[in-house]
Amino acid sequence: MPEELQPLTGPDRVLRGEALDRLVDLAAGGDERAVQALRAVVAGYRQFDPEIYTRGLNRLWLFGDATLEEPLLVALADEQYGCQAWTARACGQLGIRAAEPLLIDLLEHPDGLTRESACQALGNLSSSAAIQPLTRRLDDPAEFVRAAASEALADIGSDDALTSLWAAFESRRFSRAGYLASALARFGPAVFERLVQATSHRDPEMRFWAARALGASGDERAAEVLTRLASDDHSTTGSGARVSTAAKTALKTLRRIHEREPR
Template sequence: MSHDVRGLADPDRSVRLSVLGRLLLLAGDGDDDAAQVLRAVVADYRRFDPEIYTRALNQVGLFGDASLAGPLLDCLADADYGCQAWAAGACGRLGIDAAVPLLIDLSAHPDGFAREAACRALGQLGEEAAIVALAARLDDPAEFVRAAAAAALAEIGGQRALASLWRAFESKSYPRMGYVAAALAQFGPLVFDRLVRATRHDDPELRFWAARALGSTGDPRADSILTRLAAEDDGVTRTGAHVRTAARTALRTLHRAERRTSSDDEIRQP
């Protein structure tokens, strides 16, 4: 290697960070030697300060490849080193499917940041075996973890993931369910009719979030439904939010999506 890895272990933190920053810039410009040094940091992570390791993994897309699978799995199982969340993120971005069992275990970690990282990685890997674990995280005490689990289920897709999200939607366990609505919207035709029925539910909570989800589907059929809710629905949620306000917001979201689609179509025309 033409770049010296020793600078990354220098006793002076400022030196370490300066060397790392230069290596990342070089790797981003296609410097293979710099990328090799950064891969060496991940491969032999115990030699390096966790700050160097985690900062490198934040940019793993610049230098990472399949050769890092083994050491990343090792770090993912290494509770003492304390960088499992970053290893999880790298496994997700690099598509390391062998990490799924460890990520499922990590999704129940005491630290919320680790749980969130595990959920995000499982979504990126798209593994159906993770659905049960992710569904459990929809009842996580931390909202940001619940949001990550919902997004991951939407990424995985399919009827089982949809069923888990719909149960969370109907349970109304939490007053703010924007992340569930956003995730449900990703299922498009699979969930559209259910959301329409929910806009007629007796509970304003369900009508509110169904409206929000419909606006994010981008489906033009939602326009008349949301217009009706915006004009007629006087329901109020337990947090004091109005269904008609949700419908108006959803209409704006829907119309923006329609304009983007129309613009994209014009660009694609010869």
């Protein structure tokens, strides 16, 4: 084992962490030996404590490259090591398409963090094969996984992905649908008219979240609709939130988006 890696395998957890931090600092400064050492941690992950491996992957942008594809695929399938959530995220960040089948399988993993990371990675890969598996995760028992699946479908951005998100939005199976509204807003003109129509829905929950989505869309045509809702629609959702309040918040969001746009 190279000399610079030996402190990462010592018996003291604190010293191992400090040694890793030194390597990270050196790599950030352009030290090629430190970059190669961090790659070696990933390539030989079984030689290191999972904490060292996962903390290393959290700095993947410093050293990640195509040479890590094979060891990451091995680690992604390694259930005993217990680091599939971090490995999944790394595969997405590096665009490792060969990981797609394993990532789709991980959408059914018992650990919520692993399911979340698999969603995020499949979104990064724009995996059309994952649309239906991701759609099933829109009913995940964990809200943060449902949110990750929604964002992944928005990342994929296809008509099928939009269909899945809209079906979940219309079903109103969960009262907190902010993640669906945010994901739908990313489809821009493709979903604008549907959202406008939803602001006239008989269910105030639907109107509430449609208003939020219109604000997040950044489409200036939404201002007129949102102004009307803010003034006239004082209905409340099951949680007691007012549609008019959602519209006012959406108008603020719309203004912030336009203020950030280059002139």
